[in-house]
Amino acid sequence: MNHRIRAAIVQEAPLPLAIDEGIERAVGLTKAAIETGANVIAFGECFLGGYPAWLQHLPGPSLWDHPGTRELHKLLLDKAIRGADPRLEQLQWVVDLAGVAVAIGGIERVRSSLYNTQFLLRPKQPILLHRKLVPAAPERMVFGAGDGSTLEIHQASWGRVGQLVSDEHWMPLARAAMHHAGEDVHVSAWTSVRDIDLLAACHYAYEGSAFVLAAGSVLTRDQLMHGFARAGGEHFRAARELLDRLPAGALHTGGSAIIAPDGVVVAQADDSAQILTASLDLSETDHGLAAMDIDGRHARPDVFELRVDRRQRSGIVDIDADAEDESRAA
Structure with missing residues (x-):
């Protein structure tokens, strides 16, 4: 069995808010990454829809009644x-034809709420979703919190692929749940991969x-x-006034990296648009287990236990009258 695959990170600029055109852009970029021979391809956080940078770079829009924030939220809900x-x-x-796995961040709507979601497209299989469990402080103005039903991995012909979003990499129990799944390749999605983010990805x-694709x-x-x-956007005057206040120049600065199972960076991008690639020998994922096996001999199940609730949580449970009567009778 050939344990070697090729990985690619597409470090490019999204088309914020314009999701239709953003998907078209992602298709072209995916084709370009496939031409490098990639088996697994990663895009950054919220590539489809764009990260809400106005909450990240400006303090005023974090107020719930800010007119620009309200207009941008409506626009995101529509798109x-x-x-x-x-x-x-x-x-x-494209994924079906090439037989590749593509992980791409996007803004998802469920009923009337938005989620910071990773979409893992797999050949001739349903899309595997992961909704960010705990949005960062400013993100809570926009995004809801995911549940355990989207903590799943993809079993490719060559290995297992999982994904988490930005600050989830500092959540020990989320990491433990994913490590238990036995990932060979992990997609670590960020807006920009800063020094502290790279530290989290290497850790x-x-x-x-596992190999980690830290994608910005x-x-x-x-x-x-x-x-x-x-x-x-011409219909959203307050939103335009808000966005005009953003600092000129770079809002996201790349820094994507591909990291080996020993925590060593094998390829790293600068702050320019590019497709970062590396050849991965998946047999290396077993080498580190000699020193550290946190889901095995280092787990200490006699001391620690993690339970993961993988049920989908909607917040509303409908019970009809007959079922309620039967429950009371029991």
Whole structure:
């Protein structure tokens, strides 16, 4: 069995807010990554829809009644990915044809709430979703919290692929749940991979004895404004006034990296748009187990126990009258 595969991180600029055009852009970039021979391809956090940079770079928009924030939230609700979204079919077709796995961040709508979601597209299989469990402080103005039903991995012909989003890599129990799944390749999605984020990704690789694709994006204010215009932003005056206040220049600064199971960076990008690639020998994932096996001999199940609730939580449970009567009778 050949244990070697090729991995690619697409470190590019999204089209914020303009999800239709953003998906078209992702299709072209995925094709370019496939041409490098990649078996697994990773994009950064919220690539489809764009990360809400106005909450990250400006203090005022974090107020719930800020008019610009309200308009941008409405725009995201209108454009967000929903359920079996037909707009993703073209990207799925590329994945099916090439036989690759593609992990891409996006803004998803479930009922009336938005989620920071990773979409793992797999050949001729349903898309595997992961909704970020705990949005960061400013993100809570936009995103809901995911549940355990999306803590799953993909079994590819060559190995197992999982994914988490940004600050989830500092959640010990989330890491433990993913390590228990036995990932060979882990997609670690970020807006920009800063020094502290790279530390988290390297720690994850060593702790879980897996290859890690720490995927970031590049983005300037001008590119964000371009996406806003493509999404029909002329109808949202307060949103335009808010975005005009963002700092000029770079908002996301790349820094993507591919990390081996021993925690060593084998390839790293700068702050420019590029496709970062590396050849991975998946047999290396077993080498680190001699020193560290946190899901095996280092687990101490007699002392520690982790229970993962993988049920989907909607917050509403409907019980009809007959079922309620039967429950009371029992």
